[in-house]
Amino acid sequence: MRSTCEAVATEAEYAVALADDALVASQRLVEWVARAPQIEEDVAIGNIALDLLGQARLLYQYAGSLTDPPRTEDDLAYFRDERAFRNVCLVERENGDFAVTMVRLLVLAAYQRELYDRLARSVDPTLAAIAAKAVKEVAYHRDHARQWVLRLGDGTPESHRRTQTALEAEWPWVSELFDGGWLAPALVERGVAVAPASLEEPVLAFLREVLDEATLAEPDPRPAVTAGREGRHTEALGHLLTELQHLARSHPGASW
Amino acid sequence: MVSASSTTGGELWEVFVRPRRGLAHVHVGSIHASDAAMALRNARDVYTRRQEGVSLWVVPAAEVRASSPDEQDSFFDPAADKAYRHPTFYEVPDALHL
Numbered sequence: 152m153r154s155t156c157e158a159v160a161t162e163a164e165y166a167v168a169l170a171d172d173a174l175v176a177s178q179r180l181v182e183w184v185a186r187a188p189q190i191e192e193d194v195a196i197g198n199i200a201l202d203l204l205g206q207a208r209l210l211y212q213y214a215g216s217l218t219d220p221p222r223t224e225d226d227l228a229y230f231r232d233e234r235a236f237r238n239v240c241l242v243e244r245e246n247g248d249f250a251v252t253m254v255r256l257l258v259l260a261a262y263q264r265e266l267y268d269r270l271a272r273s274v275d276p277t278l279a280a281i282a283a284k285a286v287k288e289v290a291y292h293r294d295h296a297r298q299w300v301l302r303l304g305d306g307t308p309e310s311h312r313r314t315q316t317a318l319e320a321e322w323p324w325v326s327e328l329f330d331g332g333w334l335a336p337a338l339v340e341r342g343v344a345v346a347p348a349s350l351e352e353p354v355l356a357f358l359r360e361v362l363d364e365a366t367l368a369e370p371d372p373r374p375a376v377t378a379g380r381e382g383r384h385t386e387a388l389g390h391l392l393t394e395l396q397h398l399a400r401s402h403p404g405a406s407w
Numbered sequence: 408m409v410s411a412s413s414t415t416g417g418e419l420w421e422v423f424v425r426p427r428r429g430l431a432h433v434h435v436g437s438i439h440a441s442d443a444a445m446a447l448r449n450a451r452d453v454y455t456r457r458q459e460g461v462s463l464w465v466v467p468a469a470e471v472r473a474s475s476p477d478e479q480d481s482f483f484d485p486a487a488d489k490a491y492r493h494p495t496f497y498e499v500p501d502a503l504h505l
Binding site: 189198298 | 417438440448449452
C-alpha cells in the first residue's frame with residue numbers, strides 16, 4: 152500500500168493525527184461533565200467536547216475513505232491500539248485540577264485555531280471544508296479557555312498558584328505541536344497539509360499575550376521527550392483508550 | 408479582575424435571547440457566572456446551542472425590580488373591567504384588510 156499510493160496513505164495519516172488530537176482531547180474533557188465548578192461549565196465543556204468529537208468524526212471518515220481497503224470512523228476510533236494513535240501527548244495526560252484543563256485547552260485551541268485557519272486554504276477540498284467548519288468552533292474554545300485562564304491567573308492567590316503550577320506542567324508538552332518530523336514533506340509542499348513549524352510563532356504570540364494579561368509567568372522551555380505523532384505515548388493513553396473502546400470491542404457491530 | 412467561581416458559583420444573571428432579526432429579546436431563564444463576560448458565554452452555551460438565537464442579553468438578577476405578589480390586586484385587577492381600553496368599539500371598514 153505504501154509504495155503504490157504513498158501520497159494518499161500519508162494524507163490519511165495526516166487526517167488521522169488531527170482526528171486523534173480531537174478525539175483524545177474530547178474524551179479527557181468529557182471526564183469533567185458533572186464535576187465542573189458550575190453546572191454552566193458542565194454544559195460549556197460538554198459543548199466543546201462534542202465540537203471536538205464532530206471534528207474527529209469528519210477527519211476519520213475522510214481518512215478512512217482514502218485507504219485501501221477503506222475503513223470506517225468506528226474502525227479508526229475503536230479498533231486501533233495505543234501505538235497506532237498519532238495524537239500529541241499534550242492531550243492524553245490525566246486531567247488534574249480545573250486549572251490544568253483550562254491551560255491545556257488554551258494551548259490546544261490556540262494551536263487548532265491557527266492550524267485550521269491555514270488548513271481551510273488546503274488544496275484538498277475536503278480537508279479545507281472540514282477546517283473551515285472547525286475554525287469557528289475552536290475560536291470559541293480558545294476564547295472560553297482564555298476567559299478562565301485570565302480569571303484564574305489574576306484571581307485569588309490560590310487560583311494564581313494553581314494556574315501557574317498547571318502552566319509549568321503543560322509547557323514541556325507544547326513544543327510537540329510544532330514538530331513536523333513525522334509529516335511527509337511532500338504534503339506540505341503540495342499545499343495539502345500545514346507545516347507544524349509555521350504555527351509556532353502565532354500560537355506562542357497568542358499564549359504570551361494571555362499569560363501576560365493573566366499575570367502568569369511563561370515557564371522556561373524544557374521540552375518533554377515526546378513522540379506521540381509516531382505512536383509512542385505516555386502511560387495515560389492506554390487507560391483512556393480502554394474506557395473509550397471498551398463498549399465497541401465488547402459488542403462488535405452493536406448499534407443503537 | 409473578578410475572582411473565579413466562589414462556593415456559590417457566582418452571581419445569578421437573567422438571560423434574554425432574540426430568536427431572530429426583527430423580534431424582541433425574550434426572557435429564557437437564568438445562569439450563574441462570576442461576571443458579565445462569563446455570563447454571556449455561559450448563556451451562549453446553555454441557551455443557544457440549538458440555534459435558538461441571533462443575539463443575547465444578560466442582566467444581573469439583583470438589578471431586576473419585580474412587582475410583588477402582594478400588590479397583585481392593586482396593580483392588575485383595575486384593568487379587568489375596563490373593556491373600553493380595548494379597540495373594539497368601532498367598525499372596521501370592509502375595504503381595510505388587517
